[in-house]
Amino acid sequence: MNRNARRLQFWHDRKEATFDPEMVHTEAAIRARTARRVRTNLRRLEPVAMLTPRWTVPQGFLEDIALDLAVGEPAIGCRTVSFRPLLGRQPAEAWNFILRVIGDLGSPGWHQRALPMVVDRRGFYNAAEMLLDEAHQDAPDPVALLAHSCETLPVEVLEDLALVWARYAERAREDRRCTILLAGSVDSPALDVGGAVRIDLSDFAEAEAAAALVMQVGAIPPRLLEKAARFSGGVPALVDALGHGTGRGAFPSLPEDMLRTMGPVGEELRAAVQSALTSPEVAERLYELMLGEPLVEEPSVDRDLMMAGLLRRTRELGEPKVELRTPAIAAAF
Numbered sequence: 001m002n003r004n005a006r007r008l009q010f011w012h013d014r015k016e017a018t019f020d021p022e023m024v025h026t027e028a029a030i031r032a033r034t035a036r037r038v039r040t041n042l043r044r045l046e047p048v049a050m051l052t053p054r055w056t057v058p059q060g061f062l063e064d065i066a067l068d069l070a071v072g073e074p075a076i077g078c079r080t081v082s083f084r085p086l087l088g089r090q091p092a093e094a095w096n097f098i099l100r101v102i103g104d105l106g107s108p109g110w111h112q113r114a115l116p117m118v119v120d121r122r123g124f125y126n127a128a129e130m131l132l133d134e135a136h137q138d139a140p141d142p143v144a145l146l147a148h149s150c151e152t153l154p155v156e157v158l159e160d161l162a163l164v165w166a167r168y169a170e171r172a173r174e175d176r177r178c179t180i181l182l183a184g185s186v187d188s189p190a191l192d193v194g195g196a197v198r199i200d201l202s203d204f205a206e207a208e209a210a211a212a213l214v215m216q217v218g219a220i221p222p223r224l225l226e227k228a229a230r231f232s233g234g235v236p237a238l239v240d241a242l243g244h245g246t247g248r249g250a251f252p253s254l255p256e257d258m259l260r261t262m263g264p265v266g267e268e269l270r271a272a273v274q275s276a277l278t279s280p281e282v283a284e285r286l287y288e289l290m291l292g293e294p295l296v297e298e299p300s301v302d303r304d305l306m307m308a309g310l311l312r313r314t315r316e317l318g319e320p321k322v323e324l325r326t327p328a329i330a331a332a333f
Helices: 003-013 021-027 030-043 058-071 091-106 121-138 155-175 206-217 222-232 236-246 255-261 264-276 280-289 299-307
Strands: 048-051 077-082 143-148 178-184 197-200 311-313 321-324
Touching (some): 030 058, 030 178, 030 197, 030 206, 058 077, 058 178, 077 091, 091 121, 091 143, 091 155, 121 178, 206 236, 222 236, 222 255, 236 255, 255 264, 264 280, 280 299, 280 321, 299 311, 299 321
Parallel strands (some): 048 178, 143 178
Antiparallel strands (some): 311 321
């Protein structure tokens, strides 16, 4: 058996950890805590810059946030939007798309009213400031724009949007009634609106992943459920794909079967692993992490692996450490 095969076997045969009953509530709260932080800051009308690593499914997370804010006290009206349709578009197209979104903040039904069309940055600034002031005056409740896939915007357009919002906050000061959340998979200074709180969108804890699988699939034998939740690593897209792929049929038990059940998401994970293995340095790092223990972060190598969605930082004291994001990576070799 060669070295790679031994390491894969070691990963599969590791003694499986069991839940500590005293830690269930803490374990179940990781993604929920992130949601609470986001809601708290938006209720204070503070801007939020959110890093959304690959496969964290930010759209569903933000839609849940919007619903919670709409029905809570004080109520916050939210507009959730994806900038993914703007991938590869020219700045003028992105500016006008954003203006339509801002125009919807204060008075839903923007498609029934005439909105300014702009062709340059100066025109965007003027039109966006006018629409934000209208939203400030006309919206029955405070409003929030929750935008994700910001990495698909031209960088200069994202910077323009952040600047417009920072100028609004400066004008309104303590009387502000509009806020914004900018979420993207690339950690860029362009996400920052003046004074924005930085929040990373976390994966599910193991208990959260198990609950999500039960919601999708129904009753699952406890041992299989625990195994599947651990295999997914709590990565939301993998959890969703495993649940949807299984449907109401027999739940898979072998790692290779679970990966196959994930369909296109499983293939995407496999492609990410194979791409990483083309670099000898990165491949060696992956093999080291396959042993299952967190390692001290090496930014020169680990940054690319985190961008690929294969690593995450651990919550440990001392030096920053990283670990494989999900055991499914072993099955993707």
